[in-house]
Amino acid sequence: MSRLAVTSIGPASSVQDGGRPGSQRYGLVPSGAMDHLALAAANVLVGNPPFTAAIEIGPFGASLTARGGAVRVALSGAARDTDIAKRPVAFDTSVTLADGDTLTLGFARGGSFSYLAIEGGVQGEPMFDSLAVNARAGLGSPYPRPLQAGDELQVADASGVAERRIDLPSVANGPIRVLLGPQDDEFGDDMKRLFLDSEWKISATSDRMGYRLEGAVIRHLHGHNIVSDGTVNGSIQVPGNGSPIVLMRDRGTSGGYPKIATVISADFGRFAQIPAGRGFRFKAIGMAEAQAALRNFVKEIATLPDRLRDIESFDLNLEALQDANVAGSAISAVDAQTWQVPSSAETVTPD
Amino acid sequence: MRPEFLRIMAQPLAPSRLLPSGDSAITVEFSRNVDDAANQRVLALDRILARDPIAGVTETVPTYRSLLVHYDPLVIGFDALSEKLAALAELPVPPATVTRRWRIPVAYGGEHGIDLEDVAKTLNATPDDIVARHVAGDYRVAMIGFTPGWSYLSGLEDSLQMPRLQNPRLLTPAGTISIGGVQAGVQCLAGPSGWHLLGRTAVRTYQLHREPTFLLEPGDRVTFSVVDHKTFAEQDRAAAAGEIIAELMAS
Numbered sequence: 001m002s003r004l005a006v007t008s009i010g011p012a013s014s015v016q017d018g019g020r021p022g023s024q025r026y027g028l029v030p031s032g033a034m035d036h037l038a039l040a041a042a043n044v045l046v047g048n049p050p051f052t053a054a055i056e057i058g059p060f061g062a063s064l065t066a067r068g069g070a071v072r073v074a075l076s077g078a079a080r081d082t083d084i085a086k087r088p089v090a091f092d093t094s095v096t097l098a099d100g101d102t103l104t105l106g107f108a109r110g111g112s113f114s115y116l117a118i119e120g121g122v123q124g125e126p127m128f129d130s131l132a133v134n135a136r137a138g139l140g141s142p143y144p145r146p147l148q149a150g151d152e153l154q155v156a157d158a159s160g161v162a163e164r165r166i167d168l169p170s171v172a173n174g175p176i177r178v179l180l181g182p183q184d185d186e187f188g189d190d191m192k193r194l195f196l197d198s199e200w201k202i203s204a205t206s207d208r209m210g211y212r213l214e215g216a217v218i219r220h221l222h223g224h225n226i227v228s229d230g231t232v233n234g235s236i237q238v239p240g241n242g243s244p245i246v247l248m249r250d251r252g253t254s255g256g257y258p259k260i261a262t263v264i265s266a267d268f269g270r271f272a273q274i275p276a277g278r279g280f281r282f283k284a285i286g287m288a289e290a291q292a293a294l295r296n297f298v299k300e301i302a303t304l305p306d307r308l309r310d311i312e313s314f315d316l317n318l319e320a321l322q323d324a325n326v327a328g329s330a331i332s333a334v335d336a337q338t339w340q341v342p343s344s345a346e347t348v349t350p351d
Numbered sequence: 352m353r354p355e356f357l358r359i360m361a362q363p364l365a366p367s368r369l370l371p372s373g374d375s376a377i378t379v380e381f382s383r384n385v386d387d388a389a390n391q392r393v394l395a396l397d398r399i400l401a402r403d404p405i406a407g408v409t410e411t412v413p414t415y416r417s418l419l420v421h422y423d424p425l426v427i428g429f430d431a432l433s434e435k436l437a438a439l440a441e442l443p444v445p446p447a448t449v450t451r452r453w454r455i456p457v458a459y460g461g462e463h464g465i466d467l468e469d470v471a472k473t474l475n476a477t478p479d480d481i482v483a484r485h486v487a488g489d490y491r492v493a494m495i496g497f498t499p500g501w502s503y504l505s506g507l508e509d510s511l512q513m514p515r516l517q518n519p520r521l522l523t524p525a526g527t528i529s530i531g532g533v534q535a536g537v538q539c540l541a542g543p544s545g546w547h548l549l550g551r552t553a554v555r556t557y558q559l560h561r562e563p564t565f566l567l568e569p570g571d572r573v574t575f576s577v578v579d580h581k582t583f584a585e586q587d588r589a590a591a592a593g594e595i596i597a598e599l600m601a602s
Binding site: 022023229232233 | 370371372373374375376378380382383384385397409410411412413414415416417418419421424425428429494495496497498499500501503539540542557559565569
C-alpha cells in the first residue's frame, strides 16, 4: 500500500466524492465535489468510477508526495502550473508518481477547484456511503476536515498501466442558466430584470456553503424574512442586504430568505468554478431546456471513458500545450522541457 | 383525538402551490407562514410519499410550511411529477396512526442556558416560571434542518414567544435548547444561532455510529423534563458513549 503525503496545501481543500444524498430530511446536506464533471474526468483517467473520492484542491497551491510506492494520479478542473521535480505535468492526463516524487501545484487559473484523482481511490471509512468531508457535521474520511500539511492518504500502488489523456467536451462559456423561483414572486418585475440584466461577481468571502454575489442590490416586495423552507444546490437566496447568496454543496438544508432563482444542475459546476472577482451573468431559461441540459450533462459524464486517448504517440494534447503557454513565450510542441511555466507572481490569484 | 385536529379538519383546505426549485426538486407549499395546519399537511404528504413511493422521487424534506421533493428528471419529468403531487396534496389529512413521543431532559439556566434570566426579565416573569412554561409545552417536530439533527418544534406557548436576537451568536453549544419567535428548538451540533438559549440537553439528535443515527423524525412529539446540572454531566458522558438518554413515552 502506498501513501500520498500532503506536504503543503491551501485552505478549502478536502476529500470529496459524489456526496451523500438521502438524509436532507434530518438536516444533513449531501456535500460532495463542487464540480462533478471535473471530478469524473480525473477519476476516469485513472480507471475509477466517476464519483470516486478524490482530492478537491481549492484556489491556492499544494504539494503532495508519494511514499512507500508509486502512485498513479490525474488532475482535472481549474488549470494550474503543475510539475514533478520541475517537469511540467499536464491537466486532463494521468501521471505516475514514483516513490518519493512530489507533485507541486500552483494557484488555480481561470477556475477555483482542481481535482486530483488517485488510481483505486482514497482509503477511508465511508459515512452514509461517502468519504466527502462535511466539517460542520464531523463527516468525511480519512479526515473529517479540510486537508492540512502532514496528512497522509492511504492509496493503492500504481498499476503501471499506460498513461491516458482525455479530450473533454468543450465547456459552454455563456451566462449561468437559472430557473426562476421558487420564491420569485417575492420580487417585483423590475428586480427580477435587474437580477438577470446585471453583471455579478463572486465575493472573496465565499466558501463551500455559499457564494456571495456582488453587483446590484435586489429589493424584496415583502421583506426578507420568509418562513424557512428547503434548499437545493444552486438556490439563490436574497438576504436583507439585497446581495444574493448562491447556496453551494455544504449549504444548510433549509433557509429563511426568499430564493429568486436556482442555478440549473448542468451549470452548477461551471458556476462553482468562476473565480472570485470575475464578472458573469445569469440567464433565465425554461424547465424543458434545463432538464434537457441535465440529460445531456449526465450523458457527458457517462461517456467520458469514450474520450480517453493514449499518450505514447505524438497525438498531441494541444489544449494542454496552450495552457502551459500562458506566459506567451515560444514553446516546442514536442519537447515538454521547453514549455514555459509562468511564475505564480504572474498569475491572477482569487483573493 | 386532539381538539386541534378537529379544528383543522373543519377548515377547508387552502390550495397548495407547486414551485420549481431548480430542475430536480419541487417545493409543495401549503402556507407562507408558520402554520400548524399547513405543517400537518406537509407531514401527511410526506407520509403518503413514504408509503406509496413515486418512481423518480429521491428524497423529501419536510419544513414548517412546505415539502421539498427531490427527484431525478431522467426518471420523471416536471409536469408528470407536478400532476401527481398536486393531486396528493389535496387529499384530506389522515390522522397520524403512529406518533412517537419523546421526553428530553434539560439542564436549564446558568452556564447551560445563558439567556434564561434575560428571557424572564423581558417577559416579566421569574426564571422558574419560564422553565415551568417551557416544560409544560407539548411540542411536535415540525422540521429538521439547517444542520444535522437541528429540530424545529411547533407548539411553543404564546407567552414564551419573543423576537430573535438582533445579533445572532456565531457559536452556541451542542445540545442547546432554545426559543426564537414562535418556534422552539433542539439543537444537536455546536453552531451559530439567533435564538434565546434556555438550557442544554445531553441528548444527541444526531450521532454517528449509533443506531439510530438520527433520533427524531419530523412529526414526532416532544416534551421536556428538568434535570440538574450534575445529572446533565452524567447523562452527557453516557450520551457520548452512545446512549440515547431521551425516553420514548407511551403515546
